[in-house]
Amino acid sequence: MTAFEQDVVALEAPPPALLASASEPNAIRVLLIEDGVIDRGFLVDELSKQGFAVQTVASLPGAPDAARDADVIVLHCERAKISSIDLMVKLHRLGFNVPVVLLTGEPLPAHECLALDKGAVDVICKSRGSEVLARRLKSVVKASNRTDQPRSDRSMICGNLLLRPDVSRAYWKDADLDLTLGEYNIVHLLVSNVGKYITYRAVYDRLRHEGFIAGDGADGYRANVRSAIKRIRNKFSRVEPSFDEIENYAGFGYCWKKPD
Numbered sequence: 001m002t003a004f005e006q007d008v009v010a011l012e013a014p015p016p017a018l019l020a021s022a023s024e025p026n027a028i029r030v031l032l033i034e035d036g037v038i039d040r041g042f043l044v045d046e047l048s049k050q051g052f053a054v055q056t057v058a059s060l061p062g063a064p065d066a067a068r069d070a071d072v073i074v075l076h077c078e079r080a081k082i083s084s085i086d087l088m089v090k091l092h093r094l095g096f097n098v099p100v101v102l103l104t105g106e107p108l109p110a111h112e113c114l115a116l117d118k119g120a121v122d123v124i125c126k127s128r129g130s131e132v133l134a135r136r137l138k139s140v141v142k143a144s145n146r147t148d149q150p151r152s153d154r155s156m157i158c159g160n161l162l163l164r165p166d167v168s169r170a171y172w173k174d175a176d177l178d179l180t181l182g183e184y185n186i187v188h189l190l191v192s193n194v195g196k197y198i199t200y201r202a203v204y205d206r207l208r209h210e211g212f213i214a215g216d217g218a219d220g221y222r223a224n225v226r227s228a229i230k231r232i233r234n235k236f237s238r239v240e241p242s243f244d245e246i247e248n249y250a251g252f253g254y255c256w257k258k259p260d
Helices: 003-011 037-049 063-067 084-093 109-117 130-144 181-192 200-207 221-239
Strands: 029-034 053-057 072-076 100-104 122-125 156-158 161-164 169-172 246-249 253-256
Touching: 029 037, 037 053, 037 130, 072 084, 072 130, 084 100, 084 109, 100 109, 100 130, 109 122, 109 221, 122 130, 156 181, 161 181, 169 181, 181 200, 181 221, 181 253, 200 221, 200 253, 221 246
Parallel strands: 029 053, 029 072, 072 100, 100 122
Antiparallel strands: 156 161, 161 169, 246 253
16 A cells, blocks of 8 residues: 555544534634644634634544535644645545645745645745734635636536536546646636636636735736646646647736637
């Protein structure tokens, strides 16, 4: 059995007892994956005061069951042998379509970029405090509930591409492309508007959430969009080296070509 298969077996084990905060019926449901006892207790207390319904687990075993009822996952594991980013990737590979926010004590831009590249919808430094965390979580959940997000469970076919919104998976010529949730949302946006150019800003809003700012300057998000499109193209090219379905209109945005 491979190391990854062992992790999957562990993930499928019965969950430990979860701690739920008393909250309003319509409260945002947060799954907190935190391996520090002190930090876990502090975050539960602070988020509960902000009106969130919080469930906690100390590590990924047990998280899959809890994630099914969550609106957003907050992930912070510094003591585990495996990094938070790797844990997030494993959750994604198990098919969980729940936005993940990483808490970090590491402020380096390279760490933030890596987390975003691997599928996090936001990265928040712990030093920003619980009020900032609460505001950002509300923004993430609001973005994930937008009506323009892919919601139908019906599959979408465009040429050689198959999109499965029910599990947020994309297949090219029957091969799973292993897209992150953010990458999948970009492809879904482009294919839903096949033949039309989508602006950099619209693509970025789908990748993160509306109003999220990253990069240098007012238009810094364009570099993040170009990087995401490059990763998407590379994943398609692994299956078909001649892949060229995504076109760029310099200075404006991207388009998924109409099938011949």
